[in-house]
Amino acid sequence: MNPILVAYASLALAIVCEVTGSSLLQKSEQFSRFLPSLASGLCFVAALFFLSHALKVIPLGIAYAIWAGVGIVLTAIIGVVVFRFTLDAAALIGMALIVSGVIVINVFSRSAVH
Template identity: 65%
Template sequence: MTPTLMAYGALGLAIVCEVTGSSLLALSQQFSKLLPTIGMGLFFVASLFFLSHALKVLPLGVAYAIWAGVGMILTALVGLVVFRQSLDVGAMVGIAMIVGGVIVMRVFSTAGGH
């Protein structure tokens, strides 16, 4: 397995951990629920751990943009599906723009090490 593929795998794990941590943050009810609060902290630490491993190969700007962008998209989907929160047209257009930005970066940029 190539170092770049390993870095993107670590980045994927960082994103999943960040989204899980954000979901647990909502469940912690402003840190008043112990188990979701502990889980949130552990998942956020794990997210930064995996992001740091991705940064061994990927440039900071590219890795962080993908981490933040994909994390926002997945967190919005979790809010929609799990927490039954609605998205208005502006939110959906914004999410589509984030998806477009990540695709443009991956397809057209040589800065990502692909």
Template identity: 55%
Template sequence: MNAYLYLALAIVAEVIATSALKASEGFTRLGPSLLVAAGYGVAFYFLSLTLKSVPVGVAYAIWSGAGIVLIALIGWLVLKQPLDLAAMLGMALIVAGVAVIQLFSKAAAH
């Protein structure tokens, strides 16, 4: 399977786990707490598969950049948390940085 598919699965699992953190209410609710633990377990498993062929710095840049944007979107759409212009600009810069790494860095091709 493609390493970037593994990375996408890791990101989705991490976003699900992170989203469930709020619902876990400090790990006092069993269902959401189990979802957090399972989600992070799946995320790290697929991240470990990704790292067999993608450099750790590149994989982590993509993982964190995508995670930040997706969690912010979930916060905005589901939890009704506001996103101001500065937050959106900052996330756009993160995405741009990941794109620069992917498109122009020799580290990404390693």
């Protein structure tokens, strides 16, 4: 199997685990509820495991930019859909700028793995 494809799949799994862990933090009520707290911790451990595999191929800065950009957007979506948070125009513009930066890195940077 193509190592680049495996690396990006590992990064995607890392992002999903991190976003899940972050969402469970909200449900843990400051670690006062055992099961959401335990699940959150396990998700973060899994996220770091998958990120470490992605870093075998993807440079750290590139992987972290993708992790942060996608993670911010997914976490914001979960916040709006699940927790009924609201996002103002500044939040949406800021997220759009972050996503734009990740796209620029992946499309134009020679540092990114293609």
